[in-house]
Amino acid sequence: MGWSAMMVALLTATPVFLTRGDVTPEAELRSEAEATWKALEAHYVAEAGGAPGRAPGNISLQRGEGMLPSRNGQGRPGVVELRQATPGVLDARLRVALRHELAHQFLWWACPASAEDRMFHEAFALAVSGELAEWREAPYQSLSSASAELARNPSVDTPRARRALARVLNEDAVFPKALTRRLRQCQDGARWAVPLSVDELAGVTMETAASASVVLSRHSGEVLLAEGDIKQAMPYGSTLKPFVVAGSATPPPVLPPRAEVPEWLCGDRLPGKVDVKTALLRSCNGYFLDWEGQGSAPKSFGPWGPVLAAVGLSSEPLDMADAIGLRSTLRLSPWGLAQAYRLLAEARPDLLAVLADNAARGTLSELPASRAYAGVATKTGTVRDADSRPRLGWIVAVDEDLVAVVARPGKMPRAFADEVPELLAKVRRKRAGLEAARVQVLGLVPPGGLEAACRGSGFALEGGTPRALPEGFSKLEPLVSKGAAVCLGSPWRVRFPDAPAGRDYAGVFTASAPPPYTPPPGVPISPNALKARRGSDFLFRTTRLQYTAGVVAAEDSELKGEARVALALVVAHNERHADSRHPGRPVCDTTHCQAFLGTVRVRPEEERALRLAPLRWREWLPFSQGGQEPWRETRPRTQVESLLGRGVTAVRFAEGRVHYLHMKGEGGAVFDVAESQPCEVLRSALKLPACPRTAAFENARVTFEGRGQGHGEGLDVEAAKASGLEAARILDRAYGP
Helix, strand or coil: CCHHHHHHHHHCCCCEEEEECCCCCCHHHHHHHHHHHHHHHHHHHHHHCCCCCCCCEEEEECCCCCCCCCCCCEEEEEEECCCCHHHHHCCCHHHHHHHHHHHHHHHHHHHHHHHHCCHHHHHHHHHHHCCCHHHHHHCCCHHHHEEEHHHHHCCCCCHHHHHHHHHHHCCCCCHHHHHHHHHHEEEEEEECCCCCHHHHHHHHHHHHCCEEEEEEECCCCCEEECCCCCCCEECCCCCCCHHHHHHHCCCCCCCCCCCCCCHHHHCCCCCECCCCCCCHHCHHHHHHHHHHHCCCCCCHHHHHHHHHHHHCCCCCCCCCHHHHCCCCCCCCCHHHHHHHHHHHHHHCCCHHHCCCCCCCCCCCCCCCHHHCCCCEEEEEEEEEEECCCCEEEEEECCCCCCEEEEEEEEEHHHHHHHHHHHHHHHHEEEHCCEEEEEEEEECCHHHCCEEEEECCEEEEEEECEEEEEECCCCCCCHHCCCCCCEEEEECCCEECCEEEEEEEEECEECCCCCCCCCCCCCCCCCCCCCHHHHCCCCCEEEEEHHHHHHHHHHCCCCCCHHHHHHHHHHHHHHHHCCCCCCCCCCCEEECCCCCCCCCCCHHHHHHHHHHHCCCCCHHHHHHEEEEEEEEEEEEEHHHHHHCCCCCEEEEEEEEEEEEEEEEEEEEEEEEEEEEEEEEHHHHHHHHEEEECCCEECCCEEEEEEEEEECCCEEEEHHHHHHHHHHHHHHHHHCCCC
16 A cells, blocks of 8 residues: 555544543543544554554543542543543643553554553553653663563553563664564564563664674774674663763762662672772762762763764763663664774873773773783673673773774673783784874974864864864864864865865874974075974874875885885884984974875885884984986076075085085185085075085076985985895895994
8 A cells, every 4th residue: 555545544544532521621632632543543554564454443532430549541442531630621641641541542443463462552552652751760770670570560550560661662762673563463464472572672672783893093093903894883881981971071979889779789899989980990880870860970971972973873862871871772883982982092091091990900800811901991881681681792992002892792791801802912913003103294384274174073172072073174273272183984184275185194183382493503494494394383193004104105106015115114213213303202294304295005015014123223214215317407506605605616515415615704804615514405405306416607507417316315215126125135235234
């Protein structure tokens, strides 16, 4: 039957509602009943896939006689009895009772086979009447205790039983899938062989639980390992408790444990006063519920709510039980959880320090694998079914370089704790150079001219608090003025006037003003060289592997084989020996250090280089493009004299230096003075391809001639290409055995 045909059928399937004047006003009561019935019909069609095939009978709406004090309504097929507190007023309680009882009437008509299934009837009525929100406001009840209550009272005819049923229904944030399946069974006319059970009703939330593992780089954000469906959203257990703490605007309280409350059963020898550190390490649900009860707990994770929403949290938590995973109503994927912890590690190292004690005195303590977690911050989570059996276990692990999230169905975290250290070791065996590399970037560009965009989810950290960034490009300088700028799920894209298309930067930006730079007396220096030697106001952190690949690509993107391995070894070495370039500061991204134009795709040669032993030298290792290609460049004589002195003559080049005579006046006498300085000073200022071999002075011009490119010191990249030697031999020839 088509949708329009079904709707016509529904319009003719509304029963006649009969009143007899004892519940008033009658017209408003009938109108409310008709609207409720139409809503029930639409809901049934949406879930069952069709409309019932017969017309409903008349339904009498009347005042109830002899109802229990706990009831506002009751009924039997064809009759709804209501309690009216004030004649002439249809208050909220009466309207809810009407909707509840009409839901039963609807099932007696549309699904007569289920007439004896009290659990199904009550579950449907609670789900469609609007009562669940009210039950949610009641004190927290665990799923296992709700299940036990329903086992004692399967007829669901007491307030305690209805509260327990509401608790089970609240496991689903949407209409329960178990009820959808049963409604379709009604529509198909199937035999109602087995009544609805609590396990069926509560267990559907775990149908999608699956094994998955993901490992991210804390520095670059790249996914280093993915096993299973890492984007599949699942209930997350207790793994988001640190975000509740991070979202608090005030210091979390110190609370007395309540031994009589099941949610406070969180390990032996619980102290008489529990602080937030103990609550996190023991994963004490009672602490967080009582914190909410005090009224000072953050709502919806506070400022961390937008972070979790950005990485895929299925919806906003309605209360603390939702937030800390006691109800399995919300879902988050392993990938999303890893992204959130990457940002948390950047923003709140103090919280990570607390979680680093988990293997010593928390939920992963006293295990054979506990020692393997030294230096690793961890958080566990367990999702349970109605019988308190583990349906899904989680472990989040964060060390100085990596974020790992592991989910295993049907297991407690302690049962697979040994897998996580092995997973981290596996990633490090697979790819070297995952430790952090820091570089001063974009120092030649005026700070106000730099713009950055995050194609994933961008956040600026301000005093440890995340602020979501708008889509599109924004000025980089304000993004890092109060803390780090992190792009989740994507590299940053950075542009400026000379690079309007932008460059990728997979990593984290921060601000760090360099100290003032004063050039040595008498040494000429161009404005750009002065900027390069000063350094940059922006620091960029990525992995050593990503940094090395970026420099090699910027220096010679076509380089291959052993020569590329050799250059990669030098680049990675220099990242750790930058003190001669910028004392006490990271390496820069200009030719004063080694060029870096953003992150690129890593090549096998860079991976191989980072697996090799560190180079034996203990100082900066120079390199240049080199080669023997002849070149010829002309510069104004005035520019050359501004660097070497007025009346410069007898210019020659030897051993990486420029030697010359220039006129000097003293005591009225003028004479020639012999001078020399590093050739790189002249080459850089005049922007020559390499240190020249000759200089010819021709009136107002000076013509330089030379071969190759670069300063000519250390590793000659072109010579390395042509040598056919292994990387180790290339480096021995460049820097000495």
